Amino acid sequence: MTQPTIRAALLGAGYISSWHAQAIKRAHGVELTGVCDVSRGAAQALADAHGGVPVFGSLDEMLQAGVADAIHILTPPHLHAEAAETIINAGVAAFVEKPFALSAADCSRLDQLANEKNVALGVNHNFLMLPSYDKLKRDIQRGVIGPIDTFEANWQFPLPPLRSGPFNLWMLRESGNLLFELGPHLFAFVADIFGELEDIAVDLKYPIAIPGGVKHYQGWRITGRAGDASITVNISLVEGADNRSIALRGLGARARYDFAQDIYQLERAAMGDIVVGPFSQQMSAAGQAMGAGAANTFRQLKSLNALAPYGLSIQRAVERFYHGLSRGEPVDRRLSAGLAAKATAMIETVLKAAAPDLEQIDHEDKPAPPANGKTMLVIGGTGFIGRALCDALFERGYNVRIFSRGSGGGMARQDGRSSVYTGDLKSDDDLRDAMNGVDGVFHLAKATESSWRGYLENDVAVTRRIGEACIAAGVRRLVYTGTIDSYDASQPDRPITEETPFDHDLERRNLYARSKAACEETLKELADTQGLPLVIVRPGIVIGKGGPLQHWGIAMWRGATACKMWGDGRNILPFVLVDDVADGLVLSMETADVEARSFNLIGDPMLSARDYFTAVGEANRVNMRAQATPIWTYYIVDVVKYWLKRVLAKKSGLTKPSFRDWKSRAQLSPYENKTAKSALGWTPESDRNAFIKRAIGDANLFGIYTSKTD
Numbered sequence: 001m002t003q004p005t006i007r008a009a010l011l012g013a014g015y016i017s018s019w020h021a022q023a024i025k026r027a028h029g030v031e032l033t034g035v036c037d038v039s040r041g042a043a044q045a046l047a048d049a050h051g052g053v054p055v056f057g058s059l060d061e062m063l064q065a066g067v068a069d070a071i072h073i074l075t076p077p078h079l080h081a082e083a084a085e086t087i088i089n090a091g092v093a094a095f096v097e098k099p100f101a102l103s104a105a106d107c108s109r110l111d112q113l114a115n116e117k118n119v120a121l122g123v124n125h126n127f128l129m130l131p132s133y134d135k136l137k138r139d140i141q142r143g144v145i146g147p148i149d150t151f152e153a154n155w156q157f158p159l160p161p162l163r164s165g166p167f168n169l170w171m172l173r174e175s176g177n178l179l180f181e182l183g184p185h186l187f188a189f190v191a192d193i194f195g196e197l198e199d200i201a202v203d204l205k206y207p208i209a210i211p212g213g214v215k216h217y218q219g220w221r222i223t224g225r226a227g228d229a230s231i232t233v234n235i236s237l238v239e240g241a242d243n244r245s246i247a248l249r250g251l252g253a254r255a256r257y258d259f260a261q262d263i264y265q266l267e268r269a270a271m272g273d274i275v276v277g278p279f280s281q282q283m284s285a286a287g288q289a290m291g292a293g294a295a296n297t298f299r300q301l302k303s304l305n306a307l308a309p310y311g312l313s314i315q316r317a318v319e320r321f322y323h324g325l326s327r328g329e330p331v332d333r334r335l336s337a338g339l340a341a342k343a344t345a346m347i348e349t350v351l352k353a354a355a356p357d358l359e360q361i362d363h364e365d366k367p368a369p370p371a372n373g374k375t376m377l378v379i380g381g382t383g384f385i386g387r388a389l390c391d392a393l394f395e396r397g398y399n400v401r402i403f404s405r406g407s408g409g410g411m412a413r414q415d416g417r418s419s420v421y422t423g424d425l426k427s428d429d430d431l432r433d434a435m436n437g438v439d440g441v442f443h444l445a446k447a448t449e450s451s452w453r454g455y456l457e458n459d460v461a462v463t464r465r466i467g468e469a470c471i472a473a474g475v476r477r478l479v480y481t482g483t484i485d486s487y488d489a490s491q492p493d494r495p496i497t498e499e500t501p502f503d504h505d506l507e508r509r510n511l512y513a514r515s516k517a518a519c520e521e522t523l524k525e526l527a528d529t530q531g532l533p534l535v536i537v538r539p540g541i542v543i544g545k546g547g548p549l550q551h552w553g554i555a556m557w558r559g560a561t562a563c564k565m566w567g568d569g570r571n572i573l574p575f576v577l578v579d580d581v582a583d584g585l586v587l588s589m590e591t592a593d594v595e596a597r598s599f600n601l602i603g604d605p606m607l608s609a610r611d612y613f614t615a616v617g618e619a620n621r622v623n624m625r626a627q628a629t630p631i632w633t634y635y636i637v638d639v640v641k642y643w644l645k646r647v648l649a650k651k652s653g654l655t656k657p658s659f660r661d662w663k664s665r666a667q668l669s670p671y672e673n674k675t676a677k678s679a680l681g682w683t684p685e686s687d688r689n690a691f692i693k694r695a696i697g698d699a700n701l702f703g704i705y706t707s708k709t710d
Contacts, residue, residue: 005029005030005031006029006030006031006069006070006322006325006326007031007033007034007067007068007069007070008024008030008031008032008033008068008069008070008071008072008322009032009033009034009035009036009062009067009068009070009071009072010032010034010035010036010046010071010072010074011036011037011059011062011071011072011073011074011075011083011087012036012037012072012073012074012075013035013036013037013039013042013043013045013046013074014037014042014074016074016097016314017035017046017072017074018046018049019310019311019314020072020074020314020318021035021046021049021050022311022315023311023314023315023317023318023319024072024318025050026315026319027315027318027319027322028319028322029322029326030318030322032050032051032053033053033054033067033068034047034053034054034055034056034062034065034067034068035047035050035053035054035055035056036055036056036057036058036059036061036062037057038057038058039405039424039426040055040057041424041426041457041458043055043056043057045449045454045457045458048453049450049451054067059071059083059086059087060086063086063087063090063092068092069092069093069325070092070093070094070095070120070321070322070325071087071092071093071094071095072095072096072097073087073094073095073096073097074097076170077099077101077102077170077177077180077181078102078170080096080097080099080100080101080102081101081102081103081106081110084096084100084101084110084121085110085113088110088113088114088117088119088121089113089117091117091119092119093119093120093121093122093325094114094119094120094121094122095122095123095124095318095321096121096122096123096124096340097123097124098123098124098125098126098184098185098188098340099180099181099183099184099340099343099344099347100123100184100337100340100341100344101340101344102180102344103344103348104341104342104344104345104348107337107340107341107344108337108341110337111336111337111338111341114337120321120324120325120331121331121337122317122321122331122332122335122336122337123335123336123337123339123340124314124317124318124321124335125184125185125188125192125317125334125335125339125340125343126310126313126314126316126317127185127188127189127259127313128188128189128192128317128334128335129313129316129317129320129334129335130259130262130309130312130313130316131262131295131312131316132257132258132259132262132263132264132292133257133259133264135264136248136255136257136264137192137193139253139255139266140193140248143252144252144253144266144268145248145250145251145252145253145254145255145266146250146251146252146253147228147250147251148193148194148229148248148249148250149228149229149230149249149250149251150229150230150231150232150248150249151190151193151194151226151229151230151231151232151246151247151248151249152231152232152233152234152246152247152248153186153187153189153190153231153232153233153234153245153246154186154233154234154235154243154244154245154246154247155182155185155186155234155235155236155244156234156235156236156240156241156242156243156244157236157237157242157243157244157260158237158238158239158240158549158550158560158703159178159218159237160548160549160550162208162210162216162218162237162703163208163546163548163700163703164384164546164547164548165210165211165382165383165384165387165546166382166383167210167211167212167382168382168404172210172214172216173214174214175214175215175216175358175359176351176358178216178217178237179220179235179347179350179351180347182235183233183235183343183346183347183350184340184343184344184347185244185259186233186235186246187233187342187343187344187346187347188334188339188340188343189246190226190231190233190343190346191339191342191343191346192333192334192339193226194226194227194229194231195226195342196226196342197224197225197226197231197346197349198224198225198226199223199224199225200222200223200224200346200349200350200353201222201223201224201353202220202221202222202350202353202354203220203221203222203223204217204219204220204221204354204357205217205218205219205221206218206219206236206237206238206703206704208703211387215358215359217357217358218236218237218238218703219235219236219237219238220233220234220235220236220354221233221234221235222234222235222350237703238702238703238704239549239550239560239701239702239703239704240560240702241559241560241561242260242559244258244259244260245257245258245259245260246259252268253266253267253268253269254266254267255267259309259313260309260310261292261296261309262292262296262309262312262313263288263289263292263293263296264288264292265285265288265289266288267284267285296308296309317335320332320334320335321335369394369395369396369397370397371397371398371399371417372396372397372398374397374398374399374439374440375398375399375400375401375437375438375439376393376398376399376400376401376438376439376440376441376442376589377401377402377403377421377434377435377438377440377441377442377475378390378393378400378401378402378403378441378442378444379403379425379441379442379443379444379445379466380403380442380443380444380445380446380481381400381402381403381404381442381444382402382404383444384542384546384547384548384578385444385481385539385542385578385581385582385585386402386442386444387546388544388546388578388579388581388582389442389444389581389582389585389586390402390418391582392579392582392583392585392586393586394417394418396586399417399418399419400417400418400419401418401419401420401421401434401438402418402419402420402421403421403423403425403431403434403445404420404421404422404423405422405423405424405425421433421434425445425462425465425466426461426462426465428465428468428469431465431466431469432469432472432473435469435470435473435475436473438473438475439475439476440475440476440477440478440479440589441466441470441475441477441478441479442478442479442481442585442589443463443466443478443479443480443481444481445462446459446512446516447459447462447515449511449515450511451511451653452511452514452515452653452655453653455511455512455514455515455518456515456518459515459516459518459519460515460518460519460522463480463519463522463523464522464523464526466478467522467523467526467532467534468526468530470532470533471526471530471531471532475533476533477533477534477535477589477595478523478532478533478534478535479535479536479537479585479588479589480519480520480523480534480535480536480537481536481537481538481539481585482516482517482519482520482536482537482538482598483512483513483516483538483539484496484538484539484540484574484600484602484667484671485509485510485512485513485516485664486502486503486506486509486513486514486516486517486520486538487500487502487503487664487669488502488503488504488660488664488669489663489664489666489667489668489669490660490663490664490666490668490669491668491669492571492668492669492670494669495669495670495671495672496600496669496670496671496672497600497671497672497674497675498597498598498599498600498675502517503517503660503664505658505660506518507655508655508656508658508660508661509655509658509660509661509664510655510661511655513661513664520536520598523536524596527595527596533595534595534596535588535589535594535595535596535597535598535599536597536598536599537584537585537588537598537599537600537601538598538599538600538601539576539581539584539601539602540573540574540575540576540600540601540602540603540671541553541554541573541574541575541576541667542576542577542578542581543575543576543577543578543695543696543699544577544578544579544694544695544699545578545694545698545699545700546578546699547578547699547701548701549616549701549702550563553573553667554573554609554612555569555609555613555626556629556634560702561622561623561624561625562624562625562627563613563624563625563626563627564626564627564629565609565610565626565627565628565629565666566609566629566631566634566662566665566666566667567628567629567630567631567663567666567668568628569608569609569610569613569626569628570608570609570610571608571609571666571667571668571670572605572606572607572608572670573607573608573609573612573667574602574603574667574671575603575606575607575612575691575695576601576602576603576684577603577684577685577691577694577695579694580601580603580682580684580685581601583682583683584599584601584676584680584682584684585601587680587681587682588680591679591680591681594679594680597679599675599676599679599680599682600671600672600673600675600676601673601676601682601684602671602672602673602676602684603673603684603685603691604673604684604685604686605670606688606691606692607688607691607692609626610626612696613626615692615696616696616701619692619696619697620701620702622702631659631662631663631665631666632659632662634662634665635657635658635659635662638657638662639657642654642656642657
């Protein structure tokens, strides 16, 4: 008898939701039947990308519609427990992303409720589900590794938002949230292999205070005991080599499982003599690595990288959950609420031990400069440039209102001179309400989409709404932040000025450059037809304090100290300091008679990519491996990917690769900044040594210095 298809819906349309949607699509006997998010726009975009399934604005609405037999809970963690309780009480199965809940008591309570209601409840600790972990568990169960003496779990992977934002992410709102965000990956291994963790001690390092006064530690070393085994859990979030792994030493063997790459290696005592033994051990290690590498490469090629280890882990977790659900079997132990409760209990104990060091910093506002009585609305004020702009405005006496979808990342001041307006950029009412009483508006927000349709809806259409709201509110001026990426910068012998037209074939350029150009045209149309008071600025490659180390305007990054340059890296790049960009934005608002003009905010010619990496290496005492890479190689790889997606994956709406687009990424054309200097009185940093100090020396790009964010 054929099993009926299970109807699955998603609660939450954020980053991870697309992975779950793909996993449902691949799972046998399961179909996606709904998407729910408080942002209907985000829900609609996800639904459109996966067959146009129904969209809902609330969990109650989706439950009342009766579209799902199971719901994936993909909301921010503090909402998990309430959502799970509502879903279970409705008699619907729940599959929850880690962390299951923020207390072991809630985990156990929900587990008991699911048992009482006879409803399936699963928790996705996805790295427990990879093939290599299956091998490790088999070797433990067969006694190959033997009684375990020491166990080490590592999450040593950079977390740039700690240093460069956005700071309104859930995991950064409170000091303990980081451990609830990342800890489940590691403590799930401890819970699965050992069950309990005792005698916990915590050592913290690399403190950092983010805007709003929340204190975080970028380094955690947690020790404990599980039976006779010594347990160490390491978390490091500064820039550095990726090490996401667990390592075990037993009486019979040593084992290492790299869960970021799904590679498992077992090392046992050599049987050969002093010459053959070491050779056979190395050959065994090489053979294991080659076998895992070949299997992973084949799987990734076959799936067009959709089943790289992260995607594969979610895929296998989803399949295993629905395998049990379709047969009425208990949930796989690795996905069980009971295991999640144990992992959560460990996290709670660690946080209790670390509590004295995790106290919030008293947030004291800097003395307020004299107010000028004017208020500026900044859309996109929690980002890298946006934060610098807000500081610059405040220092000039403006009141600052920041439009944000969330909490605003600690940008509000206690004295009210800087406040956060929480709203939806797709709501005309929210936009007009936010603009009530403001003198000017800065639009720095940008979309990150995977399709042109997504950019049209979430960038171009949103920008039109903002322009129309400015007209309706009667603001004095709108300053829009475009991008130099919209230019054709592929010609070394052609200087680019504000008079240079954009690329003549933008449809062949990357979607971001194309969308930003379309936003400019939309606003210019409003300026021409409805009198929108508009100024456009286009920053260059923005660097400085608060910015990311791995800036993709400079190179294609492969790690904290390894990257492939766009070309040979010898041409001067259009670098500009973030503080200088902020000054240019303010001048674009304040300077009279510059409406309908645009300005390229490019610093004076200073550094090539090679110069930049040399300076980064010298400032941080590290060898930067910046590899010169012919531009045509990027283009060829792009062409191959394009045809694989089109022919094998049957994807439509793809942008055809353009060699000119790849050459433009290298910024081969020189830029002139005379217009901004003369019309605005803009004075970017002109001293090379001072530029390097401000852009690199003082920027704490690797996050390893003990410092506080201003």
